[in-house]
Amino acid sequence: MWADKYKKYVLLITAGVAICLSVVLLSQFVQIYQAAYSIHPYLGYFTLCCFFIILTCCFVYPIYSIIRLPRVPLPPEKEDSAEYDRYLAYVAKRLSKNPQLADADIDFTNNLEGINASFKVLNDRADEIINNTAKSVCISTAISQYGRLDSLLVLVAQIRMVWQVACVYSTRPQWNELVSLYTNVVMTSLIAGGVEESNIESQIEVLVNASLGHGLAGIPGISGVSAFFVKSLLTGSINGFLTLRTGIIARRYCSALTRIDKKSVRRYAFSEASVMVGGLVLSTSKKIAASIAKKFVKTGVDSVASGVKATQETVVSGAGKVGDAVVSGVETTGDIVASGTRQTGKVISKGADLTKKTVSKVGKVLFGNKKEE
Secondary structure, eight states: OHHHHHHHHHHHHHHHHHHHHHHHHHHHHHHHHHHHHHHOHHHHHHHHHHHHHHHIIIIIHHHHHHHHSOOOOOOOSOSSSHHHHHHHHHHHHHHHTOGGGTTTOOOOSSHHHHHHHHHHHHHHHHHHHHHHHHHHHHHHHHHHOOTHHHHHHHHHHHHHHHHHHHHHHOSSOOHHHHHHHHHHHHHHHHSOOOHHHHTHHHHHHHHHHHHHTTTTTTSTTOHHHHHHHHHHHHHHHHHHHHHHHHHHHHHHHHTOSSOOOHHHHHHHHHHHHHHHHHHHHHHHHHHHHHHHHHHHHHHHHHHHHHHHHHHHHHHHHHHHHHHHHHHHHHHHHHHHHHHHHHHHHHHHHHHHHHHHHHHHHHHHHHHHHHHHO
């Protein structure tokens, strides 16, 4: 069977990933053990004991407990079989104890009627979880724009959503139920879609533009902001659509009474998610727009503050340079004046000495001539 082959591949990939992670953890522990042992041998032995305790508590005992859980029946292939009647009785008994149906007052005298009435209530609860998760994914991925990190966040959100949907239909889902559910959801999501699914991005883009209209593009001065907003909303809407489709697939498997075809489930989920994504765009566009507006305002304020700070530093630096130039000019002028004064004093002093000598010589000549007469 096609499904059995892919289940084997999934199990092989899971086993390979588990082995790789085990090797990485073991190598890290060996390094920690060697570092502790180099400090003191007893510290190394203590680290080894702690490692085995952690390994037993976190991995060995949970796996052992899961394996010992009783296996629950899975949906049969056909309705006209004894397995189908036994499965209806099992589902009716489990739903009668579901706390989600405590206020519904459903009669399980007829198993099939009681099950259908229960699924109507539980489907609404599951749709609420799916819509809330899709809104959260749409808003977070539209605002963050972090690429690979967004993909990881979407994956974690979808895994958590599938678990919550499973808990709606079964308060304590067993391990084989969860394995079957996650495997079916993954396999159904990976099936190659038709032509209508190949250009889902363009279809959602048309839906986004139709929902927003062309009002933003006509306002002068915000064309760049509107383009960024449309791109962000488109990214969030695509991730929200994929989350809606995954949730619908999980809900369909949880409420199935017989084994269903994966391709038909995928087509059904695609159609229903295409209808729901319009409301998702309208309900999240206001929050996304407000968040993007805050981001642009913060960016603008930071830019203005940075420009003011740079201008202030330039003015202070220029004023300092002018002050230094003035001080340097004053000092230079003072030095020139002092030097000129000293030179003038020397010239005057030399002139005075020369005058004194000249007067003395003239006096000697005059008085000397009088004495001779």
